[in-house]
Amino acid sequence: xxxxxxxxxxxxxxxxxxxxxxxxxxxxxxxxxxxxxxxxxxxxxxxxxxxxxxxxxxxxxxxxxxxxxxxxxxxxxxxxxxxxxxxxxxxxxxxxxxxxxxxxxxxxxxxxxxxxxxxxxxxxxxxxxxxxxxxxxxxxxxxxxxxxxxxxxxxxxxxxxxxxxxxxxxxxxxxxxxxxxxxxxxxxxxxxxxxxxxxxxxxxxxxxxxxxxxxxxxxxxxxxxxxxxxxxxxxxxxxxxxxxxxxxxxxxx
Amino acid sequence: xxxxxxxxxxxxxxxxxxxxxxxxxxxxxxxxxxxxxxxxxxxxxxxxxxxxxxxxxxxxxxxxxxxxxxxxxxxxxxxxxxxxxxxxxxxxxxxxxxxxxxxxxxxxxxxxxxxxxxxxxxxxxxxxxxxxxxxxxxxxxxxxxxxxxxxxxxxxxxxxxxxxxxxxxxxxxxxxxxxxxxxxxxxxxxxxxxxxxxxxxxxxxxxxxxxxxxxxxxxxxxxxxxxxxxxxxxxxxxxxxxxxxxxxxxxxxxxxxxxxxxxxxxxxxxxxxxxxxxxxxxxxxxxxxxxxxxx
Numbered sequence: 001x002x003x004x005x006x007x008x009x010x011x012x013x014x015x016x017x018x019x020x021x022x023x024x025x026x027x028x029x030x031x032x033x034x035x036x037x038x039x040x041x042x043x044x045x046x047x048x049x050x051x052x053x054x055x056x057x058x059x060x061x062x063x064x065x066x067x068x069x070x071x072x073x074x075x076x077x078x079x080x081x082x083x084x085x086x087x088x089x090x091x092x093x094x095x096x097x098x099x100x101x102x103x104x105x106x107x108x109x110x111x112x113x114x115x116x117x118x119x120x121x122x123x124x125x126x127x128x129x130x131x132x133x134x135x136x137x138x139x140x141x142x143x144x145x146x147x148x149x150x151x152x153x154x155x156x157x158x159x160x161x162x163x164x165x166x167x168x169x170x171x172x173x174x175x176x177x178x179x180x181x182x183x184x185x186x187x188x189x190x191x192x193x194x195x196x197x198x199x200x201x202x203x204x205x206x207x208x209x210x211x212x213x214x215x216x217x218x219x220x221x222x223x224x225x226x227x228x229x230x231x232x233x234x235x236x237x238x239x240x241x242x243x244x245x246x247x248x249x250x251x252x253x
Numbered sequence: 254x255x256x257x258x259x260x261x262x263x264x265x266x267x268x269x270x271x272x273x274x275x276x277x278x279x280x281x282x283x284x285x286x287x288x289x290x291x292x293x294x295x296x297x298x299x300x301x302x303x304x305x306x307x308x309x310x311x312x313x314x315x316x317x318x319x320x321x322x323x324x325x326x327x328x329x330x331x332x333x334x335x336x337x338x339x340x341x342x343x344x345x346x347x348x349x350x351x352x353x354x355x356x357x358x359x360x361x362x363x364x365x366x367x368x369x370x371x372x373x374x375x376x377x378x379x380x381x382x383x384x385x386x387x388x389x390x391x392x393x394x395x396x397x398x399x400x401x402x403x404x405x406x407x408x409x410x411x412x413x414x415x416x417x418x419x420x421x422x423x424x425x426x427x428x429x430x431x432x433x434x435x436x437x438x439x440x441x442x443x444x445x446x447x448x449x450x451x452x453x454x455x456x457x458x459x460x461x462x463x464x465x466x467x468x469x470x471x472x473x474x475x476x477x478x479x480x481x482x483x484x485x486x487x488x489x490x491x492x493x494x495x496x497x498x499x500x501x502x503x504x505x506x507x508x509x510x511x512x513x514x515x516x517x518x519x520x521x522x523x524x525x526x527x528x529x530x531x532x533x534x535x536x537x538x539x540x541x542x543x544x545x546x547x548x
Contacts, residue, residue, distance in 0.1 A: 078446055081444060081445055085445075094438055096438040111446050112446065
């Protein structure tokens, strides 16, 4: 099942009183079912915060987030977990250092009282291109790319329809980045996931996303299709600058 | 089929880890000493009836205050009881105290610390004020007050020691838990629908466990000393129990002409608490997460 995601007037403020900081003033966007939607922008522009709001890791936001027209706030926990999952930026920090791959993968199955643990774990490992023998490995026995595959497997094991990707490749070296991106691309084709992907790399957007939003200081300056990148067809000066800089950088490389 | 092979593979993993820790401890002479003394203590306690040369309670008023030698390895005390046998039987009391205090203090400290570190907020504030209250008493004085209120006995001494030694462990576990509560793997567990209890038990506690274990081992030295101190003051084990601190207390009166009455229990206390300190130090190196990759 593919889902659409819509955020309406999403805003969030950290802190109280005079020190309060409005990180997201007013965010609205719509992600079509099965689409890969990119969020780009400089550090601190609130990209990751948007993902944390959608996933309810941060739950004191205002506004509305609808998945297939249903508010995430009203979704029961179990249903929410099986609808959306997240892949984190740093594979070195996102796996519990003292849990084996087996524990990492079987824990959600146990929470959700699913059956056929062994079968599901083997399937999800082969989905992310790891051999089944990796079940008994610990994170420190895995490379960065393998860790990120395990993290993706952990996100997939509950068979969600929406994957939130928080810079899934930025902590990896370039060759592994391509592997992980291709893996994500393949998974989307096979399972019809909807992706919301945070990145600051426009090359990744160009490779993966159908549309992307450029964020600046918590606001979306512009939503562009992927095709706008090569010709730098953005209207807003900041987006033009960002895309221009990226194109220039790639031209040099 | 795959299930059976998997379980076969998993059991040795924890055994392996334990073996690796022991091997690591044996590499450094100081922690090897600690390990050896601890092993000796346990063996002596288990085989006390076989090792002891005399009945620890048998009085022989014709042979009081005998110097070491003449069939009494460490001499006899003021009632003619064999000091060596009393020390051997006393190891059981020492081990009981350590064991009971540790199994009470460890889980309580870990549970309170991990829960308040992870949950934060009001729960944390309340729990930490309670530990503050316990921490602000000198532990021996608080134990004294407890024993004075409950009456002197070995069990009350154990309860008193346990009551005063959980707060530092809770503090430690809380500090550890607070460094992990915002980690991505905790966020991932929350996204999988894990309840706070589940996260604390499955994710936070394993991370706090090594430092708590180290602290607990180092604590055992203090526990022995406090127990001996309470025994010395007559508030712990009651006569005729061969508790080491109580033995020193009664031997004190004859100290000037019969040195063996206080020396041997004193050396036993010194050795065992030193051993636990050295072992704790060794464990700190062995359980250091940075060394995980070497295993």
